[in-house]
Amino acid sequence: MTLFRKIIREPLVHFLVLGGLLFAFFEWQGGGAGPGSTRISITPGLVAHLATGFAKTWQRPPTDQELKGLIDEYVKEEIAAREATVMGLDRDDTVIRRRLRQKMEFLAEDAVDATLPSDAELQAWLEKHPDAFRVEPQVALRQVYLSAKRRGASAAEEAQKLLARLRAAGPEAKIDALGDATMLPRELRLGPLSEVARAFGTEFAASTDAIEPGQWTGPVESSYGLHLVLVSERVAPASPALADIRPLVQRELMSERRRMQLQTLYERLLEKYTVTIEMPKEADVKQQAAAVPAQGAAR
Numbered sequence: 001m002t003l004f005r006k007i008i009r010e011p012l013v014h015f016l017v018l019g020g021l022l023f024a025f026f027e028w029q030g031g032g033a034g035p036g037s038t039r040i041s042i043t044p045g046l047v048a049h050l051a052t053g054f055a056k057t058w059q060r061p062p063t064d065q066e067l068k069g070l071i072d073e074y075v076k077e078e079i080a081a082r083e084a085t086v087m088g089l090d091r092d093d094t095v096i097r098r099r100l101r102q103k104m105e106f107l108a109e110d111a112v113d114a115t116l117p118s119d120a121e122l123q124a125w126l127e128k129h130p131d132a133f134r135v136e137p138q139v140a141l142r143q144v145y146l147s148a149k150r151r152g153a154s155a156a157e158e159a160q161k162l163l164a165r166l167r168a169a170g171p172e173a174k175i176d177a178l179g180d181a182t183m184l185p186r187e188l189r190l191g192p193l194s195e196v197a198r199a200f201g202t203e204f205a206a207s208t209d210a211i212e213p214g215q216w217t218g219p220v221e222s223s224y225g226l227h228l229v230l231v232s233e234r235v236a237p238a239s240p241a242l243a244d245i246r247p248l249v250q251r252e253l254m255s256e257r258r259r260m261q262l263q264t265l266y267e268r269l270l271e272k273y274t275v276t277i278e279m280p281k282e283a284d285v286k287q288q289a290a291a292v293p294a295q296g297a298a299r
Helices: 004-010 011-029 044-056 063-087 093-115 119-128 149-168 193-200 202-208 241-269 280-298
Strands: 139-147 187-192 218-219 227-234
Touching: 004 139, 004 202, 063 187, 063 202, 063 241, 093 187, 119 241, 139 280, 149 227, 193 202, 202 218
Parallel strands: none
Antiparallel strands: 139 187, 139 227, 218 227
């Protein structure tokens, strides 16, 4: 019994079972005859499928004439596909190869989507990836800007004098008329640290992490110049509970399972093949690569 359970849990078994079901479905639809066959069977299931597709598009069932047209087009498409396959037109075609690979991978991924993870599995995945959904730190601040370029060598000294005034005035100090004119915001409400980085730069944002809230500090450098900064509020990064982000965790877990499913599938299928690789000479590769822009310019 244990061996049976182990077998039915194998991804390759799921893939083969789904493949068999799809094969039976296409047989039921009339697509069972392979390339080179001269028999095309239009089954009731296929006719119903064509009629359903028409109804979904036009919001009404097809007339008898329209249904006949759908069947005729299907027959033409089936003939063209079979003849093209016999002629080998599907070979060495990148678009067709990619589409076939895509369909095979969709089939393999369906085996994963058929079984949704439990809450215990989602919680385990979340604990294994604590940074995946962690809420970034938030900060609210006020700042007074001093242009090092405009003030020159005296910028640092003037910053210290202004810092003393700000500390004496306290956190509610009026700052509209202080410092140098700038397009930078004088105040930022509580928000993600990334917003501070977008406004002042990543180095400035990182520096605010070491500033004690409630007291004017500085000067803090940025690519713009010097800043006297008051961090008025800070919220530490936090990991949300599973109940708050369950759909997101399920999406990421299912995505990881699909990747693992495909990796396992290809590793097992690769065992059936012998792959030989003959690399070209390095000089030939460089010569071909150098010829590409030349050809493009010639056009």
